[in-house]
Amino acid sequence: MNESAIRVRDLCKEFIVSHSGYASLKGALLWWRNRHRERLQALKNVSLDVRPGECVAIVGRNGAGKSTLLSILARVYKPTSGEIALSGRVAPLLELGAGFHPDLTGSENVVFNGVVLGLTRKQVAERMEEIVAFSEIGDYIDAPVRTYSSGMLLRLGFSVAVHVDASILLVDEALAVGDLEFQRKCLQRISEFKQSGGAILFVSHDMAAVREAADRAIWMHKGAIVNEGATEDVVAEYENSS
Amino acid sequence: MRGELKELWKYRELLLTFVVRELRIRYKNSALGFFWSILNPLVTVLVMTLVFKYVMGQQVPNYSAYVLAAYLPYMFFQLSLMDSSQSILQQISLLKKIYFPREILPIGSVLANFTHFILAMSVFFAYLLFVWIMNPGESPFRATVVWLPMLMLMQLALTLGLALIISALNTFYEDVKYIVSVGLYLLFFLSPIVYFVEQVYNAPGIPDEHRGTVYFIYNLNPIAMLMTAYRKVMLDPQPIVMTRDGKTHDAGVLPLDPVLMTICAVTCFGTLIFGYYLFNKKKWQFVERP
Numbered sequence: 001m002n003e004s005a006i007r008v009r010d011l012c013k014e015f016i017v018s019h020s021g022y023a024s025l026k027g028a029l030l031w032w033r034n035r036h037r038e039r040l041q042a043l044k045n046v047s048l049d050v051r052p053g054e055c056v057a058i059v060g061r062n063g064a065g066k067s068t069l070l071s072i073l074a075r076v077y078k079p080t081s082g083e084i085a086l087s088g089r090v091a092p093l094l095e096l097g098a099g100f101h102p103d104l105t106g107s108e109n110v111v112f113n114g115v116v117l118g119l120t121r122k123q124v125a126e127r128m129e130e131i132v133a134f135s136e137i138g139d140y141i142d143a144p145v146r147t148y149s150s151g152m153l154l155r156l157g158f159s160v161a162v163h164v165d166a167s168i169l170l171v172d173e174a175l176a177v178g179d180l181e182f183q184r185k186c187l188q189r190i191s192e193f194k195q196s197g198g199a200i201l202f203v204s205h206d207m208a209a210v211r212e213a214a215d216r217a218i219w220m221h222k223g224a225i226v227n228e229g230a231t232e233d234v235v236a237e238y239e240n241s242s
Numbered sequence: 243m244r245g246e247l248k249e250l251w252k253y254r255e256l257l258l259t260f261v262v263r264e265l266r267i268r269y270k271n272s273a274l275g276f277f278w279s280i281l282n283p284l285v286t287v288l289v290m291t292l293v294f295k296y297v298m299g300q301q302v303p304n305y306s307a308y309v310l311a312a313y314l315p316y317m318f319f320q321l322s323l324m325d326s327s328q329s330i331l332q333q334i335s336l337l338k339k340i341y342f343p344r345e346i347l348p349i350g351s352v353l354a355n356f357t358h359f360i361l362a363m364s365v366f367f368a369y370l371l372f373v374w375i376m377n378p379g380e381s382p383f384r385a386t387v388v389w390l391p392m393l394m395l396m397q398l399a400l401t402l403g404l405a406l407i408i409s410a411l412n413t414f415y416e417d418v419k420y421i422v423s424v425g426l427y428l429l430f431f432l433s434p435i436v437y438f439v440e441q442v443y444n445a446p447g448i449p450d451e452h453r454g455t456v457y458f459i460y461n462l463n464p465i466a467m468l469m470t471a472y473r474k475v476m477l478d479p480q481p482i483v484m485t486r487d488g489k490t491h492d493a494g495v496l497p498l499d500p501v502l503m504t505i506c507a508v509t510c511f512g513t514l515i516f517g518y519y520l521f522n523k524k525k526w527q528f529v530e531r532p
Binding site: 015016071074075076077078092098099101103104108111112115116117120121144 | 255256258259260263266267270271333335336337338339340341342526529530
């Protein structure tokens with residue numbers, strides 16, 4: 001298969017930065033005072049490909065545009081210019097169970113999250129047992145999630161994301177979930193996912209995790225790609241640069 | 243806009259899940275649960291009846307029924323707008339993580355409230371039945387009640403349209419929700435909920451030559467028109483007795499004006515179309531507001 005799972009060409013993203021907190025009606029009424037709003041070039045002509053069955057890591061310092069890139073791929077932001085093409089269903093790993101409602105039970109939240117990620121209610125119901133088993137939540141699945149520990153939230157969130165039959169997984173600094181045992185299970189699940197032709201793009205500051213999981217690495221700095229290639233080379237170069 | 247609608251249809255399953263979730267959350271931690279949805283308007287209307295009937299001297303038989311017939315739809319309108327004004331901001335962390343048509347949030351809030359509205363209306367009909375059994379006379383159910391679904395549809399369109407506008411604007415300017423709550427408070431008095439539209443027409447303060455104009459302008463407010471329509475469609479025409487210049491006289495019953503009703507329908511569906519257009523224009527900026 002030569003077709004890319006993720007294909008990005010000349011992607012640019014510009015943000016308007018405000019230093020006065022968030023907008024208010026007052027700000028809008030006094031628009032002539034702050035006409036000189038600052039623009040931030042978060043991504044500058046980024047192009048990359050991720051093939052099916054490949055796991056690509058993005059490394060770089062804070063503010064390099066790594067998370068912005070992931071968000072654009074998750075269709076949260078609209079690109080300023082450039083094109084992206086994604087083949088198949090995209091599942092962003094939601095950090096700390098984002099979108100979980102504290103007063104609802106684990107299983108009610110699984111239904112909602114599963115449907116947000118593109119399953120039907122019936123499909124979620126069919127997979128419920130599998131999802132609960134993988135997350136190791138056990139009987140707590142019927143308790144409100146406000147009673148969960150952060151580890152339990154992460155495990156449940158991860159479990160939903162890997163059970164939605166996505167062909168592209170976007171991971172933003174969330175691989176270190178739960179204890180060692182669960183981490184081992186996650187890595188195993190990820191390699192299964194790769195074998196079945198899934199593509200993974202992940203962002204991490206944990207170079208050990210990058211070395212272990214990534215087939216290829218991309219180093220970004222201030223919105224542009226500095227270098228890309230074999231994980232070991234790129235990571236070594238990045239580490240030496242600072 | 244066709245593309246956006248198609249996308250929304252693709253995500254209908256999520257919309258349904260969201261509505262179910264809203265309904266579950268609302269009364270999750272309360273012992274009486276759904277009964278609060280009924281208890282709240284009943285107690286309110288009881289107090290209103292006491293005040294307006296016995297203190298202010300409103301002389302309409304079965305006054306509570308007329309208040310309820312307008313107050314239940316008004317509650318739906320009010321709660322929907324209050325809920326949806328916060329709907330985007332409350333879920334902003336989810337919005338920043340994942341894509342789904344953003345309009346699902348305000349539409350879901352409105353539909354959850356609409357579900358409550360339908361249930362409250364069934365309780366209202368049960369109440370009418372109860373009054374009739376206790377006090378048998380003429381049947382309280384009128385044939386014109388077949389128009390009720392049409393009125394509810396018009397109100398749903400209006401509420402959805404305003405919810406889309408308010409939720410989009412409130413995301414950028416949080417002043418909007420305060421404006422909305424003041425507006426809703428004023429609208430309550432500018433709509434025939436505790437009084438009757440006949441009383442507006444016959445108000446002693448209006449010179450006779452301006453009655454028609456004032457009445458027309460008053461009814462351009464779609465909520466005022468809808469509240470009157472709900473009453474006239476569901477309940478018997480109420481004889482209003484008014485006192486003017488020291489003499490009492492029968493104010494009579496005004497028919498539901500077809501021209502005003504058409505204007506109201508156009509306003510309702512026009513608001514929906516405009517609201518959907520505005521929301522779609524703004525929705526990509528929610529996550530990157532400065």
